[in-house]
Amino acid sequence: MNEKVVSEHPSPITMGKAVFLDRDGVVTEQVEGYLDDPESVELLPGAAAAIRRLREAGFKVVMVTNQAGVGYGHFTEETLAKIHIRLVEKLSQEGTELDGIYYCPHTPDDNCPCRKPSPGMLLRAAEELGIDLSRSYMVGDMTTDIEAGKRAGCFTVLVRTGFGGSDARSDSEPDAVCEDLASAADFILERESGGGMRDG
Numbered sequence: 001m002n003e004k005v006v007s008e009h010p011s012p013i014t015m016g017k018a019v020f021l022d023r024d025g026v027v028t029e030q031v032e033g034y035l036d037d038p039e040s041v042e043l044l045p046g047a048a049a050a051i052r053r054l055r056e057a058g059f060k061v062v063m064v065t066n067q068a069g070v071g072y073g074h075f076t077e078e079t080l081a082k083i084h085i086r087l088v089e090k091l092s093q094e095g096t097e098l099d100g101i102y103y104c105p106h107t108p109d110d111n112c113p114c115r116k117p118s119p120g121m122l123l124r125a126a127e128e129l130g131i132d133l134s135r136s137y138m139v140g141d142m143t144t145d146i147e148a149g150k151r152a153g154c155f156t157v158l159v160r161t162g163f164g165g166s167d168a169r170s171d172s173e174p175d176a177v178c179e180d181l182a183s184a185a186d187f188i189l190e191r192e193s194g195g196g197m198r199d200g
Contacts, residue, residue: 015132018099019054019188020122020154022140023065025162026181027051028087030141034069036079038086044161046182048094053185057192060099060129064121064138064148070105077105100125116140117147117170122154139184143170155191157184 024030029042051061069075084101091097102121106112114120126133138149141162147170149156158165158174159181165174178184 015130016058016060017135018060018062018125018129018131018137019185020062020064020125020136020138020149021051021181022116022142022145022162023063023087025141025164026139026159027063030162034074035083036069036075038079038082041083041086041090043087043090043094044181046180048091048096050181050185051091051098052094052096053189055096055099057189059188060131062100062125062129062131063098063102064116064125065101065103066116066144067103067105068107068115071107071110080105100129116142117144117151117172119148119152122148122152126152137188139181141165142167143172146170146174147172157187159184 021027024035027044027047028035029044031040035041054061067080070077070080080103088097102125104112104114104121106115108115122133122138125131133153136154137157138145138152138154139157139159140146141159141164143165144167146156146158150172156174157176157178159178161180176187178187
């Protein structure tokens with residue numbers, strides 16, 4: 001499930017804060033059906049710059065993504081790895097990177113504790129990367145992202161790109177709503193500085 005494993009476990013004193021990001025519709029363009037071709041990976045406008053600014057501000061930026069297409073047999077984990085390699089390449093070309101990519105390959109019927117809206121991916125990342133979830137954010141385009149973030153104890157931000165919350169799979173309400181990842185980064189950085197912005 002995890003494509004970046006950190007073996008050392010920091011003490012609570014050194015635990016940092018993170019921004020967790022859904023993938024499709026938040027960082028990458030939403031495609032019809034499943035994103036199953038590395039050549040189809042396209043970053044949303046402003047996404048790379050937003051990730052760069054968040055990391056420069058001291059956040060770890062971690063992707064947490066449901067990938068039921070693997071469980072349904074639409075593509076393999078090897079293909080998914082190539083998709084994420086392509087994503088990392090595109091971010092690198094824009095001068096930034098992710099601190100980790102976590103995915104759940106299971107279908108809803110598998111009842112996997114890592115599949116959002118369950119918080120398993122966030123909890124695992126917190127343990128492996130030394131993240132204080134109470135100081136962290138979850139940014140997504142689906143209500144299941146919001147529920148996962150809330151269950152992990154994060155501040156939640158819904159973006160209007162991708163599904164924009166229209167999936168209606170959870171009743172969880174976001175703590176803030178922003179137009180896209182770029183404006184979500186603006187909101188988070190302003191909130192961290194004590195600016196008190198309430199919406200994006």
